[in-house]
Amino acid sequence: MTTDATLAEPQTTEALAEPAPAPAPPRPPERIRDDAHALEVARALAAEFAQGAALRDRERILPWAELERFTASGLWAITVPREHGGAGVSNATLAEVIAIVSGADGSLGQIPQNHYYALEVLRVGGTAAQQRFFHGRVLAGERLGNALAEIGHKDFKRRTRLTPDGDGFRVDGRKFYCTGALFAHWIPTLVVAQEHGREVTRLAFVPRRAEGVRITDDWDGFGQRVTGSGSVAFDNVRVEADWVVPFLASFERPTTIGPFAQILHAAIDLGIGQGALEATLPFVREHARPWIDAGVEHASEDPLTIQQVGEIAVRLRAAQALVRRAARILTQAQRQPTERSVAEASIAVAEARALTTTASLDAGTRLFELAGTGATLDGLGLDRFWRNARTHTLHDPVRWKYHAVGNYYLNDRLPPRHGAL
Secondary structure, rough: OOOOEEEEEOOOOOHHHHHHOOOOOOOOOOOOOOOOHHHHHHHHHHHHHOOOHHHHHOOOOOOOOHHHHHOOOOOHHOOHHHOOOOOOOOOOHHHHHHHHHHHHHHHHOOOOOHHHHHHHHHHHEEEEEEHHHHHHHHOOOOEEEEEEEEEEEOOOOHEEEEHHHOEEEEEEEEEOOOOOOHHOOOEEEEEEEEEEEEEEEEEEEEEEOOEEEEEEEOOOOOOOOOOOOEEEEEEEEEEEEHEEOHHHHHHOOOOHHHHHHHHHHHHHHHHHHHHHHHHHHHHHHOOOOOHHHHOOOHHHHHHHHHHHHHHHHHHHHHHHHHHHHHHHHHHHHHHOOOHHHHHHHHHHHHHHHHHHHHHHHHHHHHHHHHHOOHHHHHHOOOHHHHHHHHHOOOOOHHHHHHHHHHHHHHHHHOOOOOOOO
C-alpha cells in the first residue's frame, strides 16, 4: 500500500473488465474476547481456508464465501478499542492473525490490510464521533476497502478530487490497486481539495453502494490473484462531511500511521513464507527423491536438504521475531508518539519488512529446489507461494528499507514519515 503514489496506467485484461457486484448486507459477527481468542479463531479459519486456496488461485475464484466466514468470525473488528465494544488486541496479535491467515491463503491475508489501516487513520485523525460511528459499522460486520493509489498524474486537476456540495462533498476520479474495495461496504478514498488557496489531502469514506461508484474487477497480476485489487471510478459521488478525515496532515506530526501500515505488510509476507515452508515439508518427506550422490533412500535424509530446510526455518523464525519486536516498539510509539519514538518504530518495522521480504521469497523458491520437478505440476498450485510473495513484496522496495535502517544507525537520520516506511 502506497499512500501518495501516482502510478502508470495498468494493463488490464478485457475479460475481467466488468463492473463488480456489491457485497451482501452484513450479518452481525461474533465478538472476539481477547488476544488468545483471536489467535484461536485465526488458526481454525486458516485450516478451512487452506483447503481451497490452490483452486481459488488457479481458477481465479473470488473468495466471497470465505470472506463472509472471515468477517463473521469477528476478526475484522479486533482492533476496535474495548471502550467501543471491540477486543482491542495488541499489534503483535494483529500481526500474528494476519500471518496465520496469509500462510493459508495469501490473498485472504491481504484483503483486510487496508481495513485495519483505515481504522488506524481514524484512531489518529478522526473525531470521537467519527470513531464511534465507524467502529459501530465494523462491529456490525461492515468491511473497509481502499482507493488510495492514483492513476497516471500528479497534476491536481487530474487527481481524485473532493469538492464542496452544500453541507457535504462530491468525489470524482479514478483509482487502481484498490485491494479489498470489491468486497467492501465502505471505500476509504484518498482525495485532494483546495482549501484557502492550497492543496490538502483527505481520506473520504465512500459507501460502496453510493450512486456514481463503479468497481471493475480488472486486477490480473500473476500473484495475489483474488485480492480484488482492481480499479474504482467515482463520478460525482456524494459523501457526508462526517465521512471525511484528515490524511497527510496526520503525517506532518509524529504519528504511527506509517509503521502500522508497514507491519501489516510484513505480517502478510511472513505468513506467505511460513506457508511455503509448511508446504515444502510433507512434499519432501512423501514425494521428493534424494540426489544420487547423497547415498540415502529418502529425500528427508539428504544432508544438504536437511541443511537448507534448517536455514529456511531459521530465517523465518528470525523474521517472526523481528515482527514481534517491531510490534512492541510500535505499541510504545502509539502510547507516546514523539519524533524519536515514531522514528524508532519505523526503523524497527523496516528491519522486519526487509527480512520478511527476503525470507518469504527464499522460502517460495527453495520449495521447488528441495521438492524437485514433481512440485511444479500445475494442479498442485505450489507456485502460488512464490508468486504471492513476489507480487506482494513489490508494494515498496526493500532496498529503501535497508537505506533507511543504515542511515538511521550510521548518520542518526530519522526516516521520512509516510505510509511506505
